[in-house]
Amino acid sequence: MAEIGGIQVLGFRRKKRRSTGGGVRSAPVNSIAPSIYGPTDIGDTLYANPGTWAGSPPPSLGGQWKRDGVNISGATAYTYVITEDDIATDITFTETATNSEGSDSETSNTLSIPYPPGIMPVGLLLSITRAVNAEIIVPQMNEEELLLLL
Numbered sequence: 001m002a003e004i005g006g007i008q009v010l011g012f013r014r015k016k017r018r019s020t021g022g023g024v025r026s027a028p029v030n031s032i033a034p035s036i037y038g039p040t041d042i043g044d045t046l047y048a049n050p051g052t053w054a055g056s057p058p059p060s061l062g063g064q065w066k067r068d069g070v071n072i073s074g075a076t077a078y079t080y081v082i083t084e085d086d087i088a089t090d091i092t093f094t095e096t097a098t099n100s101e102g103s104d105s106e107t108s109n110t111l112s113i114p115y116p117p118g119i120m121p122v123g124l125l126l127s128i129t130r131a132v133n134a135e136i137i138v139p140q141m142n143e144e145e146l147l148l149l150l
Contacts, residue, residue, distance in 0.1 A: 023056055024056060025056050025057070025100070025101050026054070026055050026056050026101055027055055027099065027101040027102030027103070027104065028053050028054070028055035028059035028097035028098065028099055028101075028102065028103060028104045029053065029054050029055060029104065030051050030052065030053055030097065030104060030106045031051075031052045031053070031054065032051050032052035033051050033095075033106040033107065033108060033109075034048055034049060034050055034051040034063070034093055034094075034095040034106060034107075034108045035048070035049045035051075035108050035109055036048050036049070036091070036092070036093045036108045036109060036111055037049070037111075038111070040082065040111055040112070040113050040114060041082065041116065042082050042083065042084055042086075042087070042116060043081065043082060044081070044082050045079050045080065045081050045082075046065075046079065046080045046081075046082065046091065046093075046111065047078065047079055048063055048065075048078045048079070048080075048093040048095070048108060050078070050095060051095050051097075051106050053097040053104075055097065055099050055101065056099070056101070057099050057100060057101075058099065059097035059098055059099040059103075060097070060098055060099070061095055061096070061097050061098075062076065062095070062096050062098070063076060063077075063078060063093055063094065063095045063096070064076055064093070064094050064096075065080045065091065065092070065093050066091070066092045066093070066094060066107075067085065067086060067089045067090075067091060068089045068090055069090075069092070078093075080093075082113060086113040087113055087114075087115055087116070088113065088114070088115055089112075089113055090110045090111070090112050090113075091110070091111045091112075091113060092107050092108050092109070092110050092111075093107070093108040094106070094107045094108070095107075095108070
């Protein structure tokens with residue numbers, strides 16, 4: 001029992017103050033795009049750094065790895081292990097920020113996955129085989145120069 005202002009009170013509870021949410025609400029806005037990095041050989045892991053986002057309430061983030069602009073099934077973590085399907089493709093990561101006011105997406109830089117050392121594209125191998133069988137002599141060139149000829 002307590003006495004407040006000369007009145008005896010058995011007990012009391014303070015009323016909780018409810019936030020009126022007086023801040024301005026806004027959809028997510030990106031100021032720095034996500035970025036990806038890592039070695040580019042089969043079996044290596046690529047990593048995505050989240051972008052920088054503003055928004056109120058603060059947005060939740062999610063991501064999607066893409067191969068040549070197409071979603072890679074099940075690849076939504078911030079890491080991705082390179083597979084044989086990725087050879088000679090461009091890999092990116094698209095991050096989406098979402099809050100109660102909306103959502104927005106930004107795509108990372110691109111990493112190109114090269115052919116592994118010692119592996120030649122089938123089309124190039126067939127072209128070289130035809131050239132040798134036809135007794136065409138090709139001056140020494142790198143792979144890019146040969147591809148331009150084809």
